[in-house]
Amino acid sequence: MRNVVIIGSGCAGNTAALYTARANLKPLVISGHEAGGQLSLTTLVENFPGFPEGINGPDLVENIRKQAEHFGAEYMHGAVIDTDLSKRPFRLNVEGEWMEARTVIIAAGASARWLGLESEQKLIGHGVSSCATCDGFFYREKEIMVVGGGDSAMEEANFLTRFGKRVTLVHRKDTFRASKIMLDRAKANPKIEFLMNTAVEEVFDVTKGEVTGARLRNLVTGDIFDRPVDGFFVAIGHIPNTHIFKGQLDLDPDGYLLSHGGARTNILGVFHAGDVQDRVYRQAITAAGAGCMAAIEVERLLEAEGH
Numbered sequence: 214m215r216n217v218v219i220i221g222s223g224c225a226g227n228t229a230a231l232y233t234a235r236a237n238l239k240p241l242v243i244s245g246h247e248a249g250g251q252l253s254l255t256t257l258v259e260n261f262p263g264f265p266e267g268i269n270g271p272d273l274v275e276n277i278r279k280q281a282e283h284f285g286a287e288y289m290h291g292a293v294i295d296t297d298l299s300k301r302p303f304r305l306n307v308e309g310e311w312m313e314a315r316t317v318i319i320a321a322g323a324s325a326r327w328l329g330l331e332s333e334q335k336l337i338g339h340g341v342s343s344c345a346t347c348d349g350f351f352y353r354e355k356e357i358m359v360v361g362g363g364d365s366a367m368e369e370a371n372f373l374t375r376f377g378k379r380v381t382l383v384h385r386k387d388t389f390r391a392s393k394i395m396l397d398r399a400k401a402n403p404k405i406e407f408l409m410n411t412a413v414e415e416v417f418d419v420t421k422g423e424v425t426g427a428r429l430r431n432l433v434t435g436d437i438f439d440r441p442v443d444g445f446f447v448a449i450g451h452i453p454n455t456h457i458f459k460g461q462l463d464l465d466p467d468g469y470l471l472s473h474g475g476a477r478t479n480i481l482g483v484f485h486a487g488d489v490q491d492r493v494y495r496q497a498i499t500a501a502g503a504g505c506m507a508a509i510e511v512e513r514l515l516e517a518e519g520h
């Protein structure tokens with residue numbers, strides 16, 4: 214029986230591990246399919262406080278893991294494929310093996326939705342990004358492309374005009390999911406050019422290991438054309454990793470965990486941390502903070518229960 218099992222090993226999960234380990238709770242972290250979370254997909258992180266020169270995303274998340282292990286946190290490869298949260302102790306199935314836990318911290322994250330092109334996947338971290346806040350700074354006076362037609366795409370496109378020479382927003386329709394205010398703001402921005410009814414066919418240049426352009430297709434005329442770009446940002450939504458909790462935990466219509474205050478879910482003893490619940494901030498530092506909050510809640514609950 215574990216005091217606390219942490220699902221996810223990104224910034225939120227590893228920070229929760231650090232805090233619960235220092236509280237002598239011997240946490241077990243289930244790393245998940247994307248060990249290290251979204252930070253492991255980025256390159257230089259310049260906005261995590263404490264690193265004046267910046268730090269590589271994978272190094273940052275690995276450092277927090279080492280820090281947690283130093284205090285006794287254990288890590289297990291694999292993913293949680295099923296859960297029974299109907300009563301305590303909770304039961305978790307990790308790749309076919311059931312285990313029991315007094316408390317659970319869900320820090321399973323949200324995965325960026327990608328277009329799914331092979332070239333896009335190969336260039337993630339080398340010019341292809343899903344996070345303007347993280348990577349926009351690298352594209353000063355450069356050509357930037359943003360894909361998507363929702364609020365995220367508008368927000369990212371607007372934000373990226375602070376850096377780029379021009380931002381081309383590519384959207385597959387001529388209508389937008391974005392709210393009027395966000396869309397109006399983007400349309401009023403002289404540095405943003407809209408390419409509607411347009412799909413991305415390919416991102417160049419995998420052989421060079423950097424983004425040099427994109428091949429686009431006009432979905433109305435069928436015309437195929439290339440555009441030189443330096444930074445390629447995909448902003449077509451995120452998918453919270455909560456499918457295994459459906460029917461057990463309160464989720465919003467998009468699948469994000471609903472908070473019941475602090476780090477609490479609707480089930481006593483099950484806590485949330487990071488992007489699995491946060492659809493607004495989604496930063497490494499806010500995820501780390503949320504991991505800390507969840508850990509403190511676990512500590513207090515177990516203490517109150519005499520464990």
Ligand code: NAP
Binds near residue numbers: 328361388390391
């Ligand atoms: P979203 O509203 O779901 O929009 C996703 C966009 O990506 C849609 O335009 C969609 O196109 C497009 N898309 C999806 N899959 C695609 C694919 N395979 N290829 C090309 N395009 C694709 O997602 P979001 O913009 O991330 O917003 C999510 C939620 O967060 C929303 O509720 C939003 O209001 C909120 N949000 C709010 C703010 C803010 O208020 N500051 C900022 C960001 C996000 P179609 O329309 O053709 O389906």
